[in-house]
Structures are given as C-alpha cells and as structure tokens.
Amino acid sequence: MARVVLDASALLAYIHGEPGAERVAEVLGDAVICTVNLAEAVTKLVLTTGSPDRTLELIEEAAVDVVDFDRTLAEAAGLLAVRTRGRGLSLGDRACLALARREGATAVTADNAWHKVDLGIDIQFIR
DSSP states (O other): OOSEEEOHHHHHHHHHTOTTHHHHHHHGGGEEEEHHHHHHHHHHHHHHHOOHHHHHHHHHHHOOEEEOOOHHHHHHHHHTHHHHTTTTOOHHHHHHHHHHHHHTOEEEEOOGGGGGOOOSOOEEEOO
16 A cells, blocks of 8 residues: 555656655655556656657656556546535546545645645645
C-alpha cells in the first residue's frame, strides 16, 4: 500500500526543482502516481522540453511507481465531481484524490485549489 499519491503538479515541481521539490523528494520512495496524472506530467514536460526522449528520461529519473487508472478509480473520480464542482479541480485532480482515498494515503500537490475541498482525504501541500 502506498503512503503517498503524487499529483502531476508535485511531480513536475520535483522534476523542475521548483519550490516544494524538497518536500516531494522526502516522500518519493513511498509514492505512487496514477496514470492520468502521469499523462498530465508527460504532456507538460514534452511541451516544455520539446523532446519526447528527454521527457521520458526525466520521468524515469523520478522513479515513481505508477498505478493504472482502472474502472474503479474512474468511477470514484467521477463521483467526486459532485463534491468538487465549482472548486477548480480537474479530472486529474480527482483521479489523484480517488487513488489516495482508495490507498488510505496522503495526496501530495502544489495545486492551491485543493484548499477549497474537504473530502476526508489527507492532503499535503508542498508550497
């Protein structure tokens, strides 16, 4: 069981050495990321670097375990929409939160919009 679930924003902060990167580094060994959030991170990295090869190198260097976004997580993320509507959370945000809930883990994010929700899920803000 994972202790920490990373949002794409947390993984990107770590990769780019942004504020909060050190907090992600501290939990990386106990972290997982959902395939939806991985896709978000890969998208942003390839658009930033312009290099598919460099993007995949950066992801590999982060060495975070990846959890498939299956039907159960898809349904759970979709159902979170009712409680997060109007609070600026994306599908990716809800995917991360659904995985954290399922795993009984802490969701780690740099996204301040998450301050607006109370879902009974432990959330750690990296900045």
